[in-house]
Amino acid sequence: MNQNETPLFDTLLHHATRKPIQFHIPGHKHGRGMDSRFRSFVGDQALSLDLINIAPLDDLHHPTGAIKRAQELAAQAFGADYTYFSVQGTSTAIMAMVLSTVGPGDKILVPRNVHKSVLTAIILADAQPIFLLPEVDARFGISHGLSVEVVTDALVAHPDARALVVINPTYFGISANLERIVDVAHSYGVPVLVDEAHGVHTGFHSALPLSAMQAGADMAATSVHKLGGSMTGSSVLNIREGMIDPRHVQVVMSMLTTTSTSYLLLASLDVARKELAAHGHERISKAIDLALQARHRLNEVPGLVCLDESCLNSSATFALDPTKLTISVKDLGVTGYDVERMLRENYNIEVELSDLYNVLCIISWGDEQADIDALVHALTEIAHAYQDRQGKREVVVQLPSMPELRMSPRSAFYAKTEIVPLQASVGRTMAEMVMVYPPGIPILLPGEVITQDNIDYIEANLRAGLPVQGPDDPEIRLIKVVCNES
Ligand SMILES: Cc1ncc(COP(=O)(O)O)c(C=O)c1O
CATH class of the missing domain: 3.90.1150.150 (Aspartate Aminotransferase, domain 1)
Structure with a gap:
């Protein structure tokens, strides 16, 4: 395969050049039916590629032509057996990884500092998360990755786990010893699913940590848009065959994905892959x-x-x-x-x-x-x-301890709930998520027991003006907890 090819972008360009009379969506028809200020700013060329899954342009949900070829080139570039494109960011690719490997009651090993999409998928799957403690860096007040020891202990305690999630690298660029973690997980027959939102470039430079595919992981959800040069919202799901059935993953991915695929995002993935591979x-x-x-x-x-x-x-x-x-x-x-x-x-x-x-x-x-x-x-x-300012105040972050999970996240999410003041919620079971976004790592999630240090941490973030979000109450004075607890 020639990595300089861009089959999907070329197909779209060829189609746009033919200027067919379009009796299909999108109804703006090359921008002619759009607000003129927006049209002239964005430009007719970009709008002429805002197309839909008509036969000559292939279909992301059942690719047989240019999209299939572009995905094959991407798989080769990323060192995967299969690559599926996502037009809904890495969040959807992450949900596809989780929902295609675990079902109701299945155990999944998860670092507690995961992105909310992992937890959303766990709620949807009704899986049982076993939370693993990432290393905490008190100097910077952030969590890093998982140690091999923490993963090994978790596998000894839960050899029946159906999957292990690893964030690699973290938002802050820290990688764990992924190769060793994969070896240990595989020795227990557990597939490794990597949140590689911040690592699209790692496999293309020897001075960077190993990519998930280089380390032998089974799946990796990778934000090409974050650091790989494609448009916002375009990501890939890379798959290694063996412990994973790629066809099943493709079906789950399709279940989660809009049928109105953005061809601009797809084309940007095609050219970003070429750039990464070639330069x-x-x-x-x-x-x-x-x-x-x-x-x-x-x-x-x-x-x-x-x-x-x-x-x-x-x-x-x-x-x-x-x-x-x-x-x-x-x-x-x-x-x-x-x-x-x-x-x-x-x-x-x-x-x-x-x-x-x-x-x-x-x-x-x-x-x-x-x-x-x-x-x-x-x-x-x-x-x-x-x-050297006079009266300088000290900024101290008291990172909260890992909350206890009292109920399954799904049971808590669908339980009968009541609204209580955040300040009066110690000991109650959370029924919604609270996080600072970015990075989107829940401080509390459905099923967890609320402690005073969680509340203090939420309050400290609110006082600092940081974007705390998640609960129905946007000001986070009130939160939803599970009713009828002893
Ligand atoms: C660690 C991590 N995983 C997953 C995601 C989700 O990626 P996306 O925004 O492409 O859906 C993010 C987004 O910031 C993230 O930081």
Whole structure:
């Protein structure tokens, strides 16, 4: 196969050039039926590719032509046996991994710091999550990956588990020793499902941690849109045959996916795969160089500390993707969210996320030296302004302990519920999710027992102005708990 081919993009271009008279959806018909300001901004060329699954363009739900060929090329590039495209992000690919491997009552081993899509799928499947404790980094106030020991202990205790979920790398770029974890899980006959939302590029550069497919995992849900150069919402699900039935996964993926596929997203996956395969190494080298340089310059600024190799001191922190620039600002006596706002309001800079201690900046090959200079300049000015301020307050994050799971997440989600003030909910069983988004890791989820330290952590995030969400009450003063408990 020739990785320079882009069969799907070429098919769409050829079709658009023919300018057929369209008696099919989308009803805007090449943009002619659209708001003119939007049309002229987006452009007729882009709108001419906003097509639908008519016969010449193949069908994502039953691919036999250009989509099939594009998926085969992607499988080869990612080192997978099969690759399925997702036009609903990695969230849907994750749900397909979980729903195709576990059913009602089945045990699934899951790190507690997973994305909400894993937990949503567990609720839908009525599976039994066995939560594993990721390593917690008190200095940065974040969770890392799973250690081989934690995974081994869980498999000894639950050899009947039907799947293991691993986040690799984490949002902050930390990879676990995935190869060893896969070996251990496979020795128990347990397939490994990898949330690779933040690792699309890893398999294309030897200085980066191994990709899920390189490490021998069975499935990986991979956000091409996050760091691989495709459009927002386009991801892939990579599959290794053996413990997984690819046809069944495809059926589940189709069950979860809209029948109105975006061909713009599909085409962007096709060309992003070509770019990664043909030029990935060189592009990623550029991103790594920029990130290392930014890291070095920021570490020289008093009050700023970047997450770096020094955190790699256990089997849960095996390797680091340097293009994730996690900058701790807590020594300045301000929260990460304060700095996110200062960067927005005073420097016109937007970061990926912030939390109580850190801001996370994602460096890609789309960045230029001038962007890095602007970030370093802005953070240096902020650090100088706050470093020696009188009456500096200390920012302390008390990370909550892992909550006890009292009921299955599905039973709690569908239980009879009542609304109570958050402050008066200690000891009750949660019936909804609460998370800060991003990163979208639930602080509490249905079935878990609410503790005071969970409430304190939610309150601390709300006070800092961070985007806490999930419950029916958008202000999170009230939450839904399960009724009739003893
Ligand atoms: C760790 C992790 N997994 C999964 C997802 C979901 O990815 P997507 O936004 O492509 O649906 C995210 C999104 O931020 C994430 O951070």
